[in-house]
Amino acid sequence: TYLLLFVVLISTAQAQQGCCSWHGGIDYCGYDGYYMCNDGTRSPTCTCNDYLDDEEDDESLTSQAFKTSVSIILNMDSMQKLYGATSVCENIPFQRNLNNMIITQFSNSLNDYRSVGAIGNPIYADTEGAIAQYQILGQYLNRIEAENCNIQSCPSNSAGTWGSCICNDGYLWKDDKCITYNERCRLTFGSNAHGDKDYCYCNDGFEFNTDKTNCVRKSSVPSSTTNSFSPTNNELETSSKMYDRVCPRVINRFLNDSKMWKRVNDRIQKRFGFVCNK
Structure with missing residues (x-):
């Protein structure tokens, strides 16, 4: 199945002030090799080994422009650590949202490069490549979900x-x-x-x-004295019990709403054969 072909695309993305610059800075290195930020979020792109302070060397970029080093890693073990081999289907929605967030982040960095005329920078092409790879990952997610998750x-x-x-x-x-x-x-x-x-x-x-x-x-048998039908004692008793059950609630709820009072009473009469009196 495509479950065993699950691709984890890991790239490093760093603003001029660090991988977690939008999340209060780096707090510590997480168990899966990615940085945890001070606000509790996990850096979606920066691994502990890939973070290099000396990458901040291109002053032609704006402070929001990412200095990106892209690598594609086929690593099922990493996938199992992050999401658990037995719960891949449950985590696909999370992975898809994370994937879309990274694509948006990289797209914003391309806009920053264009805004300062840095399209010729090698990192620009790397970032375009990263976007393409994450889009492929999105297709893998959809295919895995369709073929293995039995929605x-x-x-x-x-x-x-x-x-x-x-x-x-x-x-x-x-x-x-x-x-x-x-x-x-x-x-x-x-x-x-x-x-x-x-x-x-x-x-x-x-x-x-x-x-x-x-x-x-x-019933089609009329009473001996009228053309109407006379209810039996049991019917009268049942009707009385239903009146005591239904009408107090109706009166309490709809007494001051003449429109609803009429509608509800019409239904009660049709169903039970009596109306509630105010």
């Missing part, structure tokens, strides 16, 4: 990477896939149900059964 793809109607998938608007997560609100209600209350983000309803001609577990066809 989880998200199901339809969702987006995300690395095992974190979020359903699109209008969908919710159910059994490792994103389904519509109507599908959620049909799975819960049967094929004669539909719904929105907050509630499920029975289709026209159907109503919730006593246990509120399914949408059943409405």
Whole structure:
């Protein structure tokens, strides 16, 4: 695999006042051979052996111009020390960000060289070469990730990477896939149900059964005295319990919002057969 061909590109980049000049100066040499800066950051380009004070000899450059010595090192052992052989995939995003930061840093140094007319300086060509090599490293990272890291793809109607998938608007997560609100209600209350983000309803001609577990066809047997349907004692008891559960919260939350009060009460009436009284 390309995992064993992982390329670590190490170069040294030094501002006129040192490798960590933008980070408070050098603090100590890290375990991996790179300098640690005084602000706690790790120098992305300067190794302890490559740092030379006598490189500060080209006064034609501005104080931000880098004096760069570029070397390309194929070193799997260094890769394992930095990132751990068993966690390469987890560290690819970090390595990619570091890679892009170095490319930006080198690009800024080229601008500094151009600003003082130092394009002919040999270091200018070295810096261009370094940018090209880091761009190649970026391609390697993408290829290693694609062929070895088994990035989880998200199901339809969702987006995300690395095992974190979020359903699109209008969908919710159910059994490792994103389904519509109507599908959620049909799975819960049967094929004669539909719904929105907050509630499920029975289709026209159907109503919730006593246990509120399914949408059943409405009864067609009228009472002996009226054309309306009389609820049973159990239904009245269930309705009373639901009123006590639902209405206090509705009153507390929406009493002073007439628009939402009407909308919520319409839903309650459609679902439970009663309305909350102010």
